[in-house]
Amino acid sequence: MSLPHALLGLLAVRPSSGYELAKAFEGDLGRYAWQAGHTSIYPELGKLAERGLVEVTHEGPRGSRTYAVTPEGRDELRTWLLTPPRQAAKVRNERVLRMFLLSVLDPADALEVLRRITEHTAAEAAELRRIRSDAGPVVAPGAEGFGQLAAEYGLRQYEAVHSWALWAIEQLESRAAAAS
Amino acid sequence: MSLPHALLGLLAVRPSSGYELAKAFEGDLGRYAWQAGHTSIYPELGKLAERGLVEVTHEGPRGSRTYAVTPEGRDELRTWLLTPPRQAAKVRNERVLRMFLLSVLDPADALEVLRRITEHTAAEAAELRRIRSDAGPVVAPGAEGFGQLAAEYGLRQYEAVHSWALWAIEQLESRAAAAS
DNA sequence: GAGCGCATGTAATATGTTACATGATTCA
């Protein structure tokens, strides 16, 4: 259960309201690492506050409450990040599941899906490269670290899947040739 | 909710008992794509059987029941695989979450974790390459497709994370140099 | 003042995890 740590991490970057945290999960975070909706975030913030790991530092308009990590919360987060997970963390990724199950389709269908994957991953990677070159070299020390980490991860991710799909297509085609 | 489709997919490769399916999730599948324990598998098999997507084809010793996909189940699986997910599938991956949150640690701690990541991913990738070369070229057409897909995916995955971690280390070090 | 986005929440339902529970078969 990593939601509390995800929240501590986001709040360690910048104090935020539950609403802002929910937005964060819709971006790169939810795309590559962890997702959560506001209906799980609000109760979890309550629990973290009870445990003294976060606190409300500001109340704004429309009943908004800005939370920040406490020193205890920062300790907890640091310990969690520095302690290697005892067991290889398991994963839930529907995209990858779909990829693996392609082998049960007949070759024509599988090829069709694999081609879609190569197109999609190429487009996403190109977009990330474009953004990166627009942004220019990273200078601001410490700032924006999070988004940069995510973007570079995403780029390598799409490249890896792209290369995998090309390999899979080649396999399928060479098998088809061998069978004929 | 992808568990039913994961089960249909596994059973489409080969009819199996709930116990065998549970084992499958402990391997590459659970490592890269989707995890599930036996306590969710057994009830789900029951539901799939009720919906007519799988059926018991054999009862063995120790009360074991072998399930197989029905034609309806195969249709359902094919439709699911060929229909692109309307919305970008979200992800739950604790390892990636940990990677992204590294930016909240102080540089010395972050570097330590990043070095561990480079070592770990290099070792895993090397292991996968070793297995691949042991296995020799893939010849059996159709057979073993699943494990091969997973192994090649895993290899590219570890290479991607390795390269990402090296990039992140470089970033951190150049920032440290700029700040001094 | 109408509509949109901000901002928070609860309730019902579904799903997943942990702990508990049982018994058969195989192999040393």
Place this chain on the structure above:
DNA sequence: TGAATCATGTAACATATTACATGCGCTC
């Protein structure tokens, strides 16, 4: 015959999703 593994399941608890619900504040 004792231990390990096969094989299935239930119950209690934790967590996540979906639907519902409310109201403020800003902008046109």
